Amino acid sequence: MIYIQIFLAFFYPGILGYGGGPASIPLIEHEVVDKYGWMTTTEFSEVLALGNALPGPIATKMAGYIGYEVGGIFGAIVALLATVGPSLLAMLILLNILYRFRQSPRVERLSSFVLPAIAVLLAEMTFDFVKTSYDMIGFIASILLIIGAYVALEKLKIHPAYVVMIGLIIGGLFL
Amino acid sequence: MARQKEIFIAFFRSGILGFGGGPSSIPLVKKEVVDIYKMMTDEEFADVLAIGNTLPGPIITKMAGYIGYRVGGWIGLINALFATILPTVILMILFLTTLNQFKGFDFVKGMTNGVVPVVAVMLGVLTWDFLKKSKNALGWKIGSILLFASIIGILILQLHPGIIIGSLLAVALLLPVKKEGNE
Numbered sequence: 001m002i003y004i005q006i007f008l009a010f011f012y013p014g015i016l017g018y019g020g021g022p023a024s025i026p027l028i029e030h031e032v033v034d035k036y037g038w039m040t041t042t043e044f045s046e047v048l049a050l051g052n053a054l055p056g057p058i059a060t061k062m063a064g065y066i067g068y069e070v071g072g073i074f075g076a077i078v079a080l081l082a083t084v085g086p087s088l089l090a091m092l093i094l095l096n097i098l099y100r101f102r103q104s105p106r107v108e109r110l111s112s113f114v115l116p117a118i119a120v121l122l123a124e125m126t127f128d129f130v131k132t133s134y135d136m137i138g139f140i141a142s143i144l145l146i147i148g149a150y151v152a153l154e155k156l157k158i159h160p161a162y163v164v165m166i167g168l169i170i171g172g173l174f175l
Numbered sequence: 176m177a178r179q180k181e182i183f184i185a186f187f188r189s190g191i192l193g194f195g196g197g198p199s200s201i202p203l204v205k206k207e208v209v210d211i212y213k214m215m216t217d218e219e220f221a222d223v224l225a226i227g228n229t230l231p232g233p234i235i236t237k238m239a240g241y242i243g244y245r246v247g248g249w250i251g252l253i254n255a256l257f258a259t260i261l262p263t264v265i266l267m268i269l270f271l272t273t274l275n276q277f278k279g280f281d282f283v284k285g286m287t288n289g290v291v292p293v294v295a296v297m298l299g300v301l302t303w304d305f306l307k308k309s310k311n312a313l314g315w316k317i318g319s320i321l322l323f324a325s326i327i328g329i330l331i332l333q334l335h336p337g338i339i340i341g342s343l344l345a346v347a348l349l350l351p352v353k354k355e356g357n358e
């Protein structure tokens with residue numbers, strides 16, 4: 001049953017993604033690319049780039065689209081429910097309990113202890129993308145685009161939507 | 176009914192204007208929920224945000240669902256979730272399926288190549304953000320120990336990320352709290 005796989009693929013990132021939507025991106029990649037092989041790293045990068053260029057929460061955009069690709073409209077619904085449902089349910093049930101212990105240092109540090117692991121997962125993914133880029137368009141083109149994108153995003157503070165669009169156009173014309 | 180309309184508008188606006196993933200729309204949600212519609216006070220909002228952050232999963236849908244529920248019951252919950260998620264998911268599906276139809280063309284193939292380095296930069300920046308956050312939240316010492324442990328677990332031993340995250344959560348709960356005096 002493909003829908004069960006879709007559910008599981010998004011249930012884990014949803015329930016393990018500490019630190020909001022972005023923290024679950026490497027977890028989604030792990031399931032979708034490595035485990036189930038629904039997409040290649042390149043296809044995943046397109047989805048991620050477009051997701052970053054469009055407004056709104058990233059985890060649900062990715063889930064909705066990938067669910068749709070793999071299992072149609074119903075797949076999209078399953079993926080969205082798996083992403084949103086468990087953590088929301090936990091929020092509704094646990095809010096009263098956690099509210100009582102919200103001053104406890106143990107509860108306070110729950111989300112901070114996970115940050116280094118998320119950083120490592122993101123670093124691993126960054127490396128994958130650099131490698132994919134190197135394999136596809138070579139060293140010089142990759143380096144130029146990486147430096148260009150970095151300057152545009154971080155120094156000039158150009159909106160990600162425009163940077164992605166410029167990347168798409170440069171790629172379309174020259175690569 | 177008027178309340179439900181307010182819930183929808185509040186979360187529709189903060190969803191569609193939040194570029195850069197869920198966390199970037201938190202200030203927008205606060206503006207709508209606290210300043211414009213006065214559904215809760217500043218302090219209540221801060222509490223919901225703090226607890227939302229200690230739980231896993233996308234932050235914005237947790238906030239939307241919970242606030243929707245508090246203000247408008249179960250219908251409010253569904254309403255707020257739909258308003259947050261649906262518009263951007265539909266945009267995403269429309270854009271990508273259109274793009275896929277033209278996949279055979281060289282121009283579209285090139286576009287794919289051009290976007291990979293851009294994504295690499297975005298992820299690199301995100302990685303740096305999380306490293307900075309770890310340093311700020313944990314300090315150099317604990318931060319580096321946990322970072323080093325994660326590197327060993329994830330990159331060298333190739334353990335499933337779930338195992339790493341689960342263990343870190345267990346450590347956070349079980350470790351004695353005396354040391355750095357966070358209280």
